[in-house]
Amino acid sequence: MITVENLTKTFPGSTGQVRALDGVNLDVAAGTVLGVVGPSGAGKSTLARCVALLERPDSGAIRVDGTDLVSLGGSALRAARRQIGVVPQGDSLLRQRTAAGNVALPLESAGVPGPQRRTRVAELLDLVGLTDKAGSYPDQLSGGQRQRVAVARALAASPSVLLADEPTSALDPETTGSVLTVLDRARAELGVTVLVVTHDMGVVRRICDDVAVLEGGRVVEHGKVLDLVSDAASRTAASLLPAVDQNPAVERSYDRVADVVLVGFAAVGALLPEATSRFGVELNLLGGGLTRLGETPVARFRVGLNGERADSALEWITEAGGAVRRTPTGPQGVAA
Amino acid sequence: MRKATPWSTVFDYLVTATGETLYMVAVSTLIATLLGIPVGVWLQLTAPGGLRPRPLLHKLLGFVVDLGRAMPFLVLLVLLTSLTRLVIGQSIGPTAAIVPLSVGAIPFVGRLVQNVLSEVHVSVVEAAVTTGATTTRIVRSVLLRESLPALINAIGVTAIALLGYSAMAGVLGGGGLGDLAVRLGYQRFDDRVLWSTVAVLAVIATLIQFAFNRAARAVDRRRHASV
Ligand SMILES: Nc1ncnc2c1ncn2[C@@H]1O[C@H](COP(=O)(O)OP(=O)(O)OP(=O)(O)O)[C@@H](O)[C@H]1O
Ligand SMILES: [Mg+2]
DSSP states (O other), rough: OEEEEEEEEEEEEEEEEEEEEEEEEEEEEETEEEEEOOOSSSHHHHHHHHHTTTSSEEEEEEEEEEOOOHHHHHHHHHHHHHHHEESSSSSSOOTTTTTTHHHHHHHHHOOOHHHHHHHHHHHHHHHHGGGGGGGGOGGGSHHHHHHHHHHHHHHOHHHHHHHOOOOOTTTOHHHHHHHHHHHHHHHHHHEEEEEESSHHHHHHHHHOOOOEEEEEEEEEEEEEHHHHHHHHTTTHEEEEEEEEOOOOOHHHHSSEEEEEEEESSHHHHHHHHHHHHTTOOOEEEEEEEEEETTTEEEEEEEEEEEEEEHHHHHHHHHHHHOOEEOOSSHHHHHOO | OOOOOHHHHHHHHHHHHHHHHHHHHHHHHHHHHHHHHHHHHHHHHHHHHHHSSSHHHHHHHHHHHHHHHHSSSHHHHHHHHHHHHHHHHHHHHHHHHHHHHHHHHHHHHHHHHHHHHHHHHHHHHHHHHHTTOOHIIIIIIIIOOOOOOOOHHHHHHHHHHHHHHHHHIIIIOOHHHHHHHIIIITTOOOOOHHHHHHHHHHHHHHHHHHHHHHHHHHHOTTTTTOO
């Protein structure tokens, strides 16, 4: 759906050129949500602005449905922009227009006639749950409500792509939830492909199918969230999964200690008890916990095992789909 | 010491002069607004970071505008005499004064408008850009509409400035309150005429300020708006 190919963008800086994007490649499948994360200055906003066609990259291509949008100009560029709904960073609503008036703006740009415009505006305000605020001005809305109006506006002209730069950065957790729900509905009910820039792993956990990590203008990790969490080498996994506390004193009393990542209802619910009964081992949870990635429950536990067949139990868990990483803090090195 | 002009005569003078002044100010404010807004829009569009950045053109335009603003009004009045005669057919009287007043105020309005438009937040403008709106639409629906309250205030400021300049133009044959104050009041030492003219000018300035403030607030939809 969206393909970013070898995107490069440099800015003139005080100490020479700043390479904000350095050969970025990304792929977002139709109807999925990609989260772009990374440290401050990594180039996330620059990427978002390039995809929003607000910034022209030095080289590379941005394809939506196969068409390269980078070199477009004039009315072709304006038409391309209508395919991409944008929720810009920060306050971007017209303060002299009502919520409904703001949502109508892209429809005016697209030349949609009045009666159709009003119907569409009503649909979108309903989608974001703000039907009763249609006549309110931005200054009469809360931060979360304003952001939902911005999402409704971005979706008004039925774009195939929705782009949001830090849509929840200024919001409290509860309000963040309401905005994420709206983004999720956009994908589920309108089939929009979403690219969301965020520094909040909670956003990735809640709505992202895929995640890309940007660092120094390069993509250093890119994949499905559910795959990455089971990948021991993934840096994203650590920040997506529940933390485990170190407790060397307790861990020393076990034959084996390992971190186990379990994905899905079945695995989270049944895998560990089954391993216990199959191999006749004692298996205790020492730390970690449960979280949700989208609708999928995911657990990371630190487990301690006692018993002759502890290794077999761990192997079996791996075969059954759990990701097992033995921790060097345990005494297994001695036992083996 | 001459005898003071009788109040009834002062009153007649004031009515005529006030009419002339209001006529000069109203028409020149209107013309300066109509021509100054495009200048301001153009300045803002071509500015670095504007919708159509053209650094060189912007600098040139800014230079001309600032030159116009720096030009002493009296010099402009004299310089434009022949233009005035060409447009109006004569170079004295209230109608003739409108030409230099309008021309002098255009760069003034241009700068004020540019300042006002530059206050519209970048993210608001970019949001409109991403909707695929044309520049014309963005200027109309976003830049001008978002800053309408401030624009109305700017026009109020212009009207009051033109009230002052119209007095100056009046002295050079434009008629109006300035002419009355100087010729009958000051030069003939008629304090009654002088001070009543000043009082009327003060009242007009206050009323203009009040009216534009009210209008600006009436169209403002932001918080604290008293609609
Ligand atoms: N318009 C610009 N002019 C000059 N340098 C810029 C410009 N925009 C971005 N940069 C530089 O490009 C780099 C990437 O910036 P960008 O805003 O994309 O980072 P980011 O990942 O969004 O960071 P944050 O998480 O803080 O928002 C930074 O070094 C920044 O200083
Ligand atoms: Mg950013």
